[in-house]
Amino acid sequence: MSEGDVSTVPAETVNNSSSNNGKSLDDDPRSAEELKSQANEHFRKKEYEDAIQLYTKAIDKDPKNHILYGNRSFAYLKTECFGYAYLDASYAIELDKKYIKGYYRRAAAQMANGKFKEALKDFETVTKFCPRDQDAKAKYTECKKIVSQKAFEKAISVDTVKKSVAESIDFDSMTIDDSYDGPKMVDGKVTLEFMQQLIETFKNEKPLHRKYAYKIVLDCREIFSKSPTLVDITIPDDKKFTVCGDIHGQFYDLLNIFKLNGLPSEENPYLFNGDVVDRGSFSVECILVLFGFKLLYPNHLFIARGNHESETMNKIFGFEGEVKNKFSQQMYDLFAEVFEYLPLAHCLNDKVLVMHGGLFNKDNVTLEQIRQIDRVRQPPEEGLMCDILWSDPMANTGRSPSKRGVGVQFGPDVTENFLKTNKLDYIIRSHEVKETGYEIAHDGKCITVFSAPNYCDQMGNLGAFINFKGGDLKPQFTSFKEVPHPDKKPMCYSSNLFNFA
Structure with a gap:
């Protein structure tokens, strides 16, 4: 499953049967869908701040729609608001435990802040849901390598003094060929x-x-x-x-x-x-x-x-x-x-x-x-x-x-x-x-x-x-x-x- 931009997200029917604090979501379900469509268009144009504002308005109309949180999460990723992206992706998952893109986007937010172990859990979930998804499998494998590497580095750092990279460089042995014509x-x-x-x-x-x-x-x-x-x-x-x-x-x-x-x-x-x-x-x-x-x-x-x-x-x-x-x-x-x-x-x-x-x-x-x-x-x-x-x-x-x-x-x-x-x-x-x-x-x-x-x-x-x-x-x-x-x-x-x- 390859995560493209919002233009690749298929149209999904808004669930209008839920309620939020006694407020019926049947009041104006079409308005939320229209706002989402407008937000998606701004996203395609790379106008991410405008997209976020429209997704937010759509969420106000339909606060139990996991797709809206998932799309806004993606827009937050684009603007490097990784904390907000994480929260939106998490809430989208809470609303729909099978929302695969929510796990993808939460993993991206976690990685951007260096939380590879947490990201690995989300990739693992995606591979369980989509065992034939080669993109998900590749991301899971690469993330697992990073987690293993960091664990190894942490283990050996306990008993060893960190060596200077500069001191390990054999600078004098580097030769410059006569053919080199740069500065x-x-x-x-x-x-x-x-x-x-x-x-x-x-x-x-x-x-x-x-x-x-x-x-x-x-x-x-x-x-x-x-x-x-x-x-x-x-x-x-x-x-x-x-x-x-x-x-x-x-x-x-x-x-x-x-x-x-x-x-x-x-x-x-x-x-x-x-x-x-x-x-x-x-x-x-x-x-x-x-x-x-x-x-x-x-x-x-x-x-x-x-x-x-x-x-x-x-x-x-x-x-x-x-x-x-x-x-x-x-x-x-x-x-x-x-x-x-x-x-x-x-x-x-x-x-x-x-x-x-x-x-x-x-x-x-x-x-x-x-x-x-x-x-x-x-x-x-x-x-x-x-x-x-x-x-x-x-x-x-x-x-x-x-x-x-x-x-x-x-x-x-x-x-x-x-x-x-x-x-x-x-x-x-x-x-x-x-x-x-x-x-x-x-x-x-x-x-x-x-x-x-x-x-x-x-x-x-x-x-x-x-x-x-x-x-x-x-x-x-x-x-x-x-x-x-x-x-x-x-x-x-x-x-x-x-x-x-």
């Missing part, structure tokens, strides 16, 4: 000429020699391992500074940012606010170019860790598969090690805090507490590190469970309290697709910037970046459209487990 380092160093040649090489879909690639990643490991968890950045009054949001492997859009805003340099510093990799199928090119500029301008090119700079995300959303395809498993393991050293936040002129996700599930968190976070590990499922990578703002006051199933949603009062506690002016975060590439919320105190236009070749959004001068830190926004890229679909290196979502 070359000078005395093992990155130069501006090397970076310019590297960009052109990648732009033409040619590879960088693995010895130079290893050198870039190893040298960046050295830099980031000495970095604090919260990096303080001083921007002179008359100097420009640029903050970019998620890039997500969209290399040709990254080059467009450089075209619009200039290459990184000591006079043109950048901060890339996490999620450089995954989803897009040119993540290797993105991260190597940014790492290269980090080596060239270590005090003027900054990279934060996002929730996708993690092993669980990379296993599902393509980066691990891409690195293994373009280099090797060892190279991916090295990237994973370096990602653990990436800073979690940056503070600009003691006035603006920049982090990938957002604020915290408790009040009165201080910058000093952020500095003390033990970041050299895979992200935990709760706590300060989890929140800073995963959380999202909301319009309502207070806090609520995350739509993603990880982190928290925080309101304007939470933002105000955090700023007052730490004597800050505002926060910048990324992590969410925005129609214009940015959003100003919480009375101007919470800014979102997202720099991957037409995300995954399907969302239709603009990308954006932020410029400001050190003197006033007043944000100036530049929005931009996507540019053409080679015919390589997003997530083409991703796990087969997630190809239905």
Whole structure:
């Protein structure tokens, strides 16, 4: 059974015989069906937010219709609201224990949050219902391999000290053939000429020699391992500074940012606010170019860790598969090690805090507490590190469970309290697709910037970046459209487990 999009879902008769809190569902059953049809049409057009609103209205009309919850779950998966997708799929299953697509979608939501054991149970259920379904059988087998691998890794980690990948690499034995005509380092160093040649090489879909690639990643490991968890950045009054949001492997859009805003340099510093990799199928090119500029301008090119700079995300959303395809498993393991050293936040002129996700599930968190976070590990499922990578703002006051199933949603009062506690002016975060590439919320105190236009070749959004001068830190926004890229679909290196979502 292959999960296609909503257009493949057959029309099903709405059950009008149930009731909800004494309210008859016979009042307007046709209206719910019409709303579902309209929602399905928006889904086909990839207008997922509109689809969600219409599915919700249909559910209000017919709250016992499992198909409506199943379809809305699928739309939530598309918008990366994995927590909501899980809840809808679970309720659809509760309404109809034989609703196979509910198990599929719940498995997708579980996997997106790294809960492979729970996802495996749902795949097992599907294979029991549909023993001849080859797609379900393949997903079950692949998910079981991941669960077994994780169990093995956990078992051996108890009695052994984790070995450094960097120390296991025999760099000196790597040779460069005379036939190699790509960019070359000078005395093992990155130069501006090397970076310019590297960009052109990648732009033409040619590879960088693995010895130079290893050198870039190893040298960046050295830099980031000495970095604090919260990096303080001083921007002179008359100097420009640029903050970019998620890039997500969209290399040709990254080059467009450089075209619009200039290459990184000591006079043109950048901060890339996490999620450089995954989803897009040119993540290797993105991260190597940014790492290269980090080596060239270590005090003027900054990279934060996002929730996708993690092993669980990379296993599902393509980066691990891409690195293994373009280099090797060892190279991916090295990237994973370096990602653990990436800073979690940056503070600009003691006035603006920049982090990938957002604020915290408790009040009165201080910058000093952020500095003390033990970041050299895979992200935990709760706590300060989890929140800073995963959380999202909301319009309502207070806090609520995350739509993603990880982190928290925080309101304007939470933002105000955090700023007052730490004597800050505002926060910048990324992590969410925005129609214009940015959003100003919480009375101007919470800014979102997202720099991957037409995300995954399907969302239709603009990308954006932020410029400001050190003197006033007043944000100036530049929005931009996507540019053409080679015919390589997003997530083409991703796990087969997630190809239905």
